[in-house]
């Protein structure tokens with residue numbers, strides 16, 4: 022069935038009205054349910070393994086430790102209803118909970134902010150995301166402008182040999198496609214993926 026923009030807006034308005042009525046009829050309970058914070062005990066969710074582009078399905082659960090009330094433990098296991106992996110996870114995927122927790126404690130090695138080590142410095146410093154992205158964008162632009170070879174032997178080559186790109190195993194097909202397009206546009210010829218190294 023094709024929906025015009027007007028039909029879509031009407032339908033959205035009707036759905037919103039119905040949801041508002043339900044919340045009203047249930048004395049606000051529907052609203053309360055949608056506002057449960059994520060870090061609570063006995064929550065179950067479905068996700069995709071973060072480690073490689075196979076994209077196996079996983080069930081993540083949180084529960085309170087019996088002998089330490091208040092302490093929330095996270096576990097992961099294969100999702101039997103996932104169409105690709107059908108419940109199986111490789112050893113890496115089985116250890117996925119360690120991204121967040123190790124032996125019930127927050128993983129101290131988990132990086133949550135960009136780290137920057139200036140040229141010649143021995144220490145890393147934390148950067149905000151905006152600053153980090155601006156720095157990288159500046160370096161990419163400057164390097165490309167300084168090193169792009171437009172012509173060689175009378176032929177157009179548009180080659181940039183001073184930059185390289187290394188993709189990671191978590192990238193999916195669509196991300197790899199966009200990464201390759203962006204790098205080709207920058208003239209990058211050293212374009213690789215970690216799985217081939």
Ligand code: SF4
Nearest residue numbers: 070072073077111114
């Ligand atoms: S790392 Fe293992 S579990 Fe995770 S997506 Fe790849 S094959 Fe699946």
